[in-house]
Amino acid sequence: GPVPKPLIAGNWKMNGMRGSLAQIKEIATSKMLASGKFDALICVPATLLHSAALMTADTPLKIGAQDCHDRENGAYTGDISAGMIADSLGSHVIIGHSERRTRYREDDALVRSKTIAAYKSGLIAVVCIGETEEERSSGRTLDVLRYQLAGSLPDGATGENTVIAYEPVWAIGTGRTASIADIAEAHRFIRSELCKRFNSEGDCMRILYGGSVKPSNADEILHVENVDGALVGGASLTANDFLSICSAY
Ligand code: PEP
Numbered sequence: 001g002p003v004p005k006p007l008i009a010g011n012w013k014m015n016g017m018r019g020s021l022a023q024i025k026e027i028a029t030s031k032m033l034a035s036g037k038f039d040a041l042i043c044v045p046a047t048l049l050h051s052a053a054l055m056t057a058d059t060p061l062k063i064g065a066q067d068c069h070d071r072e073n074g075a076y077t078g079d080i081s082a083g084m085i086a087d088s089l090g091s092h093v094i095i096g097h098s099e100r101r102t103r104y105r106e107d108d109a110l111v112r113s114k115t116i117a118a119y120k121s122g123l124i125a126v127v128c129i130g131e132t133e134e135e136r137s138s139g140r141t142l143d144v145l146r147y148q149l150a151g152s153l154p155d156g157a158t159g160e161n162t163v164i165a166y167e168p169v170w171a172i173g174t175g176r177t178a179s180i181a182d183i184a185e186a187h188r189f190i191r192s193e194l195c196k197r198f199n200s201e202g203d204c205m206r207i208l209y210g211g212s213v214k215p216s217n218a219d220e221i222l223h224v225e226n227v228d229g230a231l232v233g234g235a236s237l238t239a240n241d242f243l244s245i246c247s248a249y
Pocket of ligand 1: 011167171172173174175210211212213231232233234235
């Protein structure tokens with residue numbers, strides 16, 4: 001099928017104050033993004049969402065959030081809705097990051113419901129899946145990925161509204177990346193599951209790899225078949241590292 005345009009997405013997590021907007025500006029105005037060979041996205045903390053989105057409005061860089069509630073509004077102190085992200089001019093939202101699945105016990109059903117909320121507000125959902133170390137060592141990786149995809153993706157998922165991020169939990173923030181063969185196997189499997197359920201639309205969905213992607217390993221990882229980009233944590237915090245990862249394209 002058609003190969004989707006790659007996406008390099010940054011996840012700032014709970015990092016970044018107003019001064020960090022200088023990094024956003026540097027990324028947004030870099031010549032590399034102007035090439036149009038790939039799309040670029042930074043998912044900032046909610047406090048920076050609107051200012052980052054305004055700052056990048058006339059640039060190729062997209063700005064997103066890191067989570068949303070599944071309801072449109074109500075008595076959910078501290079949470080933000082997908083509509084609020086759209087209102088702040090964010091275009092994407094990460095849903096079901098392993099840090100939220102683990103620390104806040106978010107399950108596949110909640111991830112699906114948040115993803116539907118994202119669609120209703122016109123956001124692109126970056127839906128995260130990935131096995132734990134224990135699941136991998138007991139040979140259950142592909143089963144886990146199958147169940148997470150089936151439970152987390154709504155029927156309305158398309159290549160336009162959904163990006164999949166495959167992030168082995170043990171590779172996030174640890175400096176350990178999956179082997180090239182393991183990445184290739186997982187991404188091939190995810191593609192085949194997507195095509196089974198969504199037919200040709202499955203070929204249009206981007207499948208990002210995430211887990212300790214950095215300038216020194218990006219080139220190799222980003223050229224694996226069915227790897228349509230990366231979700232980058234630590235190495236997305238400076239324009240220098242982020243752009244050096246982008247230079248793989
Ligand atoms: C992430 O948070 O999605 C991630 C992959 O983090 P890191 O790149 O720091 O491992």
